[in-house]
Amino acid sequence: xxxxxxxxxxxxxxxxxxxxxxxxxxxxxxxxxxxxxxxxxxxxxxxxxxxxxxxxxxxxxxxxxxxxxxxxxxxxxxxxxxxxxxxxxxxxxxxxxxxxxxxxxxxxxxxxxxxxxxxxxxxxxxxxxxxxxxxxxxxxxxxxxxxxxxxxxxxxxxxxxxxxxxxxxxxxxxxxxxxxxxxxxxxxxxxxxxxxxxxxxxxxxxxxxxxxxxxxxxxxxxxxxxxxxxxxxxxxxxxxxxxxxxxxxxxxxxxxxxxxxxxxxxxxxxxxxxxxxxxxxxxxxxxxxxxxxxxxxxxxxxxxxxxxxxxxxxxxxxxxxxxxxxxxxxxxxxxxxxxxxxxxxxxxxxxxxxxxxxxxxxxxxxxxxxxxxxxxxxxxxxxxxxxxxxxxxxxxxxxxxxxxxxxxxxxxxxxxx
Amino acid sequence: xxxxxxxxxxxxxxxxxxxxxxxxxxxxxxxxxxxxxxxxxxxxxxxxxxxxxxxxxxxxxxxxxxxxxxxxxxxxxxxxxxxxxxxxxxxxxxxxxxxxxxxxxxxxxxxxxxxxxxxxxxxxxxxxxxxxxxxxxxxxxxxxxxxxxxxxxxxxxxxxxxxxxxxxxxxxxxxxxxxxxxxxxxxxxxxxxxxxxxxxxxxxxxxxxxxxxxxxxxxxxxxxxxxxxxxxxxxxxxxxxxxxxxxxxxxxxxxxxxxxxxxxxxxxxxxxxxxxxxxxxxxxxxxxxxxxxxxxxxxxxxxxxxxxxxxxxxxxxxxxxxxxxxxxxxxxxxxxxxxxxxxxxxxxxxxxxxxxxxxxxxxxxxxxxxxxxxxxxxxxxxxxxxxxxxxxxxxxxxxxxxxxxxxxxxxxxxxxx
Numbered sequence: 124x125x126x127x128x129x130x131x132x133x134x135x136x137x138x139x140x141x142x143x144x145x146x147x148x149x150x151x152x153x154x155x156x157x158x159x160x161x162x163x164x165x166x167x168x169x170x171x172x173x174x175x176x177x178x179x180x181x182x183x184x185x186x187x188x189x190x191x192x193x194x195x196x197x198x199x200x201x202x203x204x205x206x207x208x209x210x211x212x213x214x215x216x217x218x219x220x221x222x223x224x225x226x227x228x229x230x231x232x233x234x235x236x237x238x239x240x241x242x243x244x245x246x247x248x249x250x251x252x253x254x255x256x257x258x259x260x261x262x263x264x265x266x267x268x269x270x271x272x273x274x275x276x277x278x279x280x281x282x283x284x285x286x287x288x289x290x291x292x293x294x295x296x297x298x299x300x301x302x303x304x305x306x307x308x309x310x311x312x313x314x315x316x317x318x319x320x321x322x323x324x325x326x327x328x329x330x331x332x333x334x335x336x337x338x339x340x341x342x343x344x345x346x347x348x349x350x351x352x353x354x355x356x357x358x359x360x361x362x363x364x365x366x367x368x369x370x371x372x373x374x375x376x377x378x379x380x381x382x383x384x385x386x387x388x389x390x391x392x393x394x395x396x397x398x399x400x401x402x403x404x405x406x407x408x409x410x411x412x413x414x415x416x417x418x419x420x421x422x423x424x425x426x427x428x429x430x431x432x433x434x435x436x437x438x439x440x441x442x443x444x445x446x447x448x449x450x451x452x453x454x455x456x457x458x459x460x461x462x463x464x465x466x467x468x469x470x471x472x473x474x475x476x477x478x479x480x481x482x483x484x485x486x487x488x489x490x491x492x493x494x495x496x497x498x499x500x501x502x503x504x505x506x507x508x509x510x511x512x513x514x515x516x517x518x519x520x521x522x523x524x525x526x527x528x529x530x531x532x533x534x535x536x537x538x539x540x
Numbered sequence: 541x542x543x544x545x546x547x548x549x550x551x552x553x554x555x556x557x558x559x560x561x562x563x564x565x566x567x568x569x570x571x572x573x574x575x576x577x578x579x580x581x582x583x584x585x586x587x588x589x590x591x592x593x594x595x596x597x598x599x600x601x602x603x604x605x606x607x608x609x610x611x612x613x614x615x616x617x618x619x620x621x622x623x624x625x626x627x628x629x630x631x632x633x634x635x636x637x638x639x640x641x642x643x644x645x646x647x648x649x650x651x652x653x654x655x656x657x658x659x660x661x662x663x664x665x666x667x668x669x670x671x672x673x674x675x676x677x678x679x680x681x682x683x684x685x686x687x688x689x690x691x692x693x694x695x696x697x698x699x700x701x702x703x704x705x706x707x708x709x710x711x712x713x714x715x716x717x718x719x720x721x722x723x724x725x726x727x728x729x730x731x732x733x734x735x736x737x738x739x740x741x742x743x744x745x746x747x748x749x750x751x752x753x754x755x756x757x758x759x760x761x762x763x764x765x766x767x768x769x770x771x772x773x774x775x776x777x778x779x780x781x782x783x784x785x786x787x788x789x790x791x792x793x794x795x796x797x798x799x800x801x802x803x804x805x806x807x808x809x810x811x812x813x814x815x816x817x818x819x820x821x822x823x824x825x826x827x828x829x830x831x832x833x834x835x836x837x838x839x840x841x842x843x844x845x846x847x848x849x850x851x852x853x854x855x856x857x858x859x860x861x862x863x864x865x866x867x868x869x870x871x872x873x874x875x876x877x878x879x880x881x882x883x884x885x886x887x888x889x890x891x892x893x894x895x896x897x898x899x900x901x902x903x904x905x906x907x908x909x910x911x912x913x914x915x916x917x918x919x920x921x922x923x924x925x926x927x928x929x930x931x932x933x934x935x936x937x938x939x940x941x942x943x944x945x946x947x948x949x950x951x952x953x954x955x956x957x
Contacts, residue, residue, distance in 0.1 A: 136751070138569075139579045141566040141567060141571075142563065144563050149560065150558060152556055155624070158903075162558075164584065164591070165556065167565070167642070169582065171582065181598070234730075243586060278756065280933075305562065316654050336553055336587075340780075345559075347554075349553070379617050382559070402847075406833075408832070408835075409845050416826070417825075421849070425850075426849060427848050427850060427857075428847035429857075430844045430847060432839060432844050433839060438888065471852070471856065517836060521834070
């Protein structure tokens with residue numbers, strides 16, 4: 124454990140009443156990790172001076188670097204800046220560079236510059252200003268007893284900008300650390316316990332500086348090996364060897380060796396094979412298309428999606444026979460097959476996936492029991508169908524269906540059962 | 541501050557290296573808040589005995605209730621349960637009821653029951669077992685020095701199930717608390733500072749037991765008034781009065797008075813007016829349809845979406861003229877108008893929205909500068925268009941576009957400029 128330790132404090136009542144989900148902490152952790160800094164704790168406190176001061180005291184006792192996000196906005200509920208000035212025994216002074224930048228942003232956005240915005244340019248006189256290119260509240264870098272405290276606004280993309288432009292390069296220069304390397308295996312089709320049993324001997328044989336974690340996800344279990352060491356190259360080699368050994372043992376269930384979402388794995392497979400994909404989504408309502416188009420360059424292989432939420436649209440655009448829906452129901456293998464086959468023609472694509480189901484809550488639709496979803500994947504030669512039954516709520520059923528759908532295309536493409 | 545205080549500890553290395561975004565804490569906070577329990581801190585620590593013990597010590601010093609999530613799975617990286625047993629001076633004993641339940645789940649899921657799964661039924665002998673209907677790891681309720689410590693698995697829907705079935709009713713019975721009431725105003729079109737200036741006098745006149753927070757979001761600023769008091773009914777009345785006063789002042793920018801996402805606000809408006817909606821999404825790739833179909837009952841008003849990611853599909857299915865795309869470009873007002881107008885016919889709907897743009901990164905498309913998005917909303921009588929220019933990365937540009945698109949439909953529906 125020779126790595127430099129960091130702790131992240133996020134400030135804001137909205138975090139404590141659950142109105143905001145904290146995505147900043149994960150972002151910060153990922154990026155610190157990449158330069159060999161361990162995040163050892165994350166703490167969230169409200170907009171309360173006592174709680175913030177107490178958190179600073181405690182976290183400074185546990186880490187060399189403390190990152191604080193939130194509480195730097197222009198409105199009255201933001202109390203962090205004056206508090207930090209007091210904590211570090213400094214006073215707030217107007218910073219002309221920051222003021223010019225704030226004014227420029229207001230002109231650019233065509234917004235009136237108000238008296239209260241001047242306050243955003245008042246900075247404690249003993250910190251280093253960290254430039255916030257895209258926002259009005261700058262970051263601040265304090266030092267105390269050889270420790271570093273960094274305060275940033277809570278708006279995610281502003282925080283990320285300051286981290287990338289200012290914080291990460293400075294931290295890297297200042298703290299020399301052990302390298303941390305992660306490698307992953309993405310598996311699908313079996314549970315955590317089953318996987319663990321299959322590789323128990325390999326897990327037990329891991330040296331002390333390599334840790335294995337199981338991360339169960341939606342229809343997938345991710346295995347992550349994390350190693351620490353002085354020599355990054357040697358460590359990477361060692362981890363890759365261990366990973367490959369485990370992956371070979373788990374071969375039938377391995378979807379990929381990179382820690383990327385399914386839409387990236389699928390996108391890469393389509394791009395490599397120079398194949399195009401089209402979708403016909405009913406109950407998943409465009410979610411699969413949304414994920415597939417999150418990947419830059421998706422236009423290479425993704426043609427489009429007919430979100431046919433009503434049966435009327437399945438007939439009108441996809442040309443599903445009215446008699447098929449009458450006879451078998453909207454949620455049926457037969458309807459899924461017609462949807463998938465016709466999508467190949469309608470969207471002029473090499474492969475297609477169709478999804479039709481009932482996600483809940485009960486009563487929304489009486490076609491089939493809640494949680495029933497039929498999917499079909501097709502190319503010109505073949506169709507493959509599968510029936511799913513999900514047992515969660517609407518949102519989770521949708522997420523499961525979406526992951527299973529992408530996996531189904533991937534397996535079909537790769538001739539896996 | 542007479543409310544009962546709770547602290548949430550989440551355990552897992554995956555949280556500290558940023559592989560997992562912590563949604564549990566927000567869920568827990570919301571639900572505790574609703575029964576009048578204040579979450580005063582949230583702490584995340586790794587799978588490390590020292591760090592967990594230290595967090596338990598510290599948080600028990602700051603709160604009457606400590607909720608712990610994570611670290612209860614069947615694999616070797618989960619160390620929480622033996623640690624809790626030790627911390628509370630108990631030993632792990634096999635619980636037959638839990639064992640029967642675990643076995644039943646394995647049978648149901650058609651998975652082999654393994655030796656290591658027996659361990660999931662070993663429970664500290666001085667805790668109350670909290671039944672986990674949908675998972676194998678039960679929750680545990682400990683008491684120490686008149687404080688309550690609750691441990692639950694980290695899988696979000698298992699945690700939520702245990703909270704709803706077991707934890708919330710028990711906490712409510714045990715702790716009598718002040719009521720907490722939140723009311724919200726959702727605004728759109730102006731920044732945080734502008735809004736704050738407009739209602740400065742109303743904010744300053746707020747009594748001590750009512751707090752105002754500004755929560756800037758995607759193209760919207762949410763105002764939240766939070767009040768605490770003995771008499772929930774009187775408090776609700778008082779907050780509603782204050783909120784209405786502020787909303788009246790901000791009338792031009794108010795989108796809604798309920799803290800729900802835009803897709804709910806839009807869905808309600810469509811349902812009330814008995815109107816149907818169809819979409820034609822290009823660069824947003826089905827994301828708007830995905831959000832709209834997150835709302836139960838969306839089939840009342842949502843017909844479908846033509847995700848026409850390639851120009852070819854815009855022509856083929858939406859009947860956009862090849863000459864329009866040739867002459868004006870795919871990302872143009874003219875193309876957006878044809879897409880929206882034709883969607884009315886193709887999807888047989890009362891209102892339509894079309895979106896065509898370039899979200900980035902650069903080079904993905906050369907049609908227009910990265911971040912340019914044209915949208916059109918149409919009904920049989922009118923079309924309204926708008927050009928946007930987003931300055932963030934692909935993901936954020938997409939999120940912004942999606943919010944702006946829904947807002948554009950809502951404004952068109954409500955005859956707002």
